[in-house]
Amino acid sequence: MDYSIEGRHYKTLVPVRVGITGGLISKIEEINGCDNQTLIAPGLVDLQVNGFQGIDFNEAHTTQEEVRQVTQSLWDVGVTTYFPTVITNSDERISASLHTISAACSNDQLVNQTVKGIHLEGPFISKDPGPLGAHPEAYVQGPNWDLFCKWQDKAEGRIKLLTMSPEWPGSVDFIRKCVESGVKVALGHTAASPLQIKEAVEAGASLSTHLGNAAHVMLPRHTNYIWEQLANDRLWCSCIADGFHLPEAVLKIVFRVKSGKCILVSDSTKFAGLDEGSYQSPIGGEVMLDSQGRLSLKAYPELLAGSAKPLLDCIAYLVRTKLLSLADALEMASIKPCQYLNPSAIPGLSPGSDADLMLLNQKNESLTVLKVIKSGQLVHSV
Numbered sequence: 001m002d003y004s005i006e007g008r009h010y011k012t013l014v015p016v017r018v019g020i021t022g023g024l025i026s027k028i029e030e031i032n033g034c035d036n037q038t039l040i041a042p043g044l045v046d047l048q049v050n051g052f053q054g055i056d057f058n059e060a061h062t063t064q065e066e067v068r069q070v071t072q073s074l075w076d077v078g079v080t081t082y083f084p085t086v087i088t089n090s091d092e093r094i095s096a097s098l099h100t101i102s103a104a105c106s107n108d109q110l111v112n113q114t115v116k117g118i119h120l121e122g123p124f125i126s127k128d129p130g131p132l133g134a135h136p137e138a139y140v141q142g143p144n145w146d147l148f149c150k151w152q153d154k155a156e157g158r159i160k161l162l163t164m165s166p167e168w169p170g171s172v173d174f175i176r177k178c179v180e181s182g183v184k185v186a187l188g189h190t191a192a193s194p195l196q197i198k199e200a201v202e203a204g205a206s207l208s209t210h211l212g213n214a215a216h217v218m219l220p221r222h223t224n225y226i227w228e229q230l231a232n233d234r235l236w237c238s239c240i241a242d243g244f245h246l247p248e249a250v251l252k253i254v255f256r257v258k259s260g261k262c263i264l265v266s267d268s269t270k271f272a273g274l275d276e277g278s279y280q281s282p283i284g285g286e287v288m289l290d291s292q293g294r295l296s297l298k299a300y301p302e303l304l305a306g307s308a309k310p311l312l313d314c315i316a317y318l319v320r321t322k323l324l325s326l327a328d329a330l331e332m333a334s335i336k337p338c339q340y341l342n343p344s345a346i347p348g349l350s351p352g353s354d355a356d357l358m359l360l361n362q363k364n365e366s367l368t369v370l371k372v373i374k375s376g377q378l379v380h381s382v
């Protein structure tokens with residue numbers, strides 16, 4: 001089906017008509033006399049989604065239909081590609097989660113096109129308090145290639161990103177095997193030494209997962225894994241820029257140092273997209289979600305209990321605080337992750353690229369998604 005949409009290009013603000021043919025952008029042409037202020041932007045890409053709107057990919061009872069529901073809920077907030085994220089757990093639970101997600105993809109073409117991969121975060125991470133974060137320590141272990149291959153089979157080859165810590169013996173060999181098999185390796189939840197970080201990057205590790213979070217409260221001031229990853233120009237970096245996980249000064253520095261290699265992730269839990277209130281969390285017990293989207297432990301309100309903001313809210317926050325322009329923030333949550341995953345792909349608003357788009361309005365300090373198009377199909381409209 002051929003059709004076109006009109007609006008202002010998110011970057012140039014020039015009125016354009018975007019032609020869509022067979023799931024791809026076929027043409028982009030400037031037009032005169034477009035009086036609407038609607039922006040046309042690339043659909044958002046979120047490499048770290050643990051859950052959304054009451055559904056958690058890590059819970060044993062989560063069904064294929066619920067994976068589809070999360071996909072629809074994410075379309076509604078402008079996300080056209082995401083990686084369901086499965087974290088440290090027992091072999092059985094990880095296997096079951098991977099199977100459910102994979103089966104949901106196999107049974108629905110549009111879900112399959114939206115879930116471009118699965119992010120396995122753990123269990124090959126650090127046991128140190130701080131780096132461990134909210135992962136259950138009992139299931140943390142050193143890298144195990146046979147186990148990983150078994151999980152990759154359960155996922156029918158869909159694990160495309162693995163977050164691990166290179167502090168374990170055998171990490172270099174393991175990273176090489178992952179990368180050779182086509183899996184991107186990210187460093188995160190780590191207490192690794194600077195040398196171990198260097199060796200991991202030499203072996204093919206290419207991303208720092210939510211740099212600055214899941215870290216020790218106190219670190220040696222000069223020699224530590226945060227400086228080492230910031231300084232390594234071969235490492236891309238993902239950030240949770242929700243206004244709670246990292247202070248503005250840290251974000252500003254990460255954006256400058258990793259210029260061109262920075263990716264926004266939501267790391268959303270199932271509490272994202274819910275109303276404010278108190279909820280029961282499978283990890284951490286009772287949690288509180290406030291009106292600003294801050295999720296904390298009820299017993300220790302100063303401690304965060306995960307993320308509860310979709311990417312679009314993170315973008316609005318970055319624009320409001322003037323840390324980024326709207327165009328730059330949008331690209332860090334769309335074009336940049338696509339380039340990280342596939343450097344040869346045609347990204348964003350270009351003829352030949354996937355017709356994964358959103359139409360949005362910027363009014364005062366808020367962003368409203370009006371329409372979302374996935375692979376040329378309208379999947380959300382207000």
Ligand SMILES: [Zn+2]
Pocket residue numbers: 121133188189210214
């Ligand atoms: Zn994490």
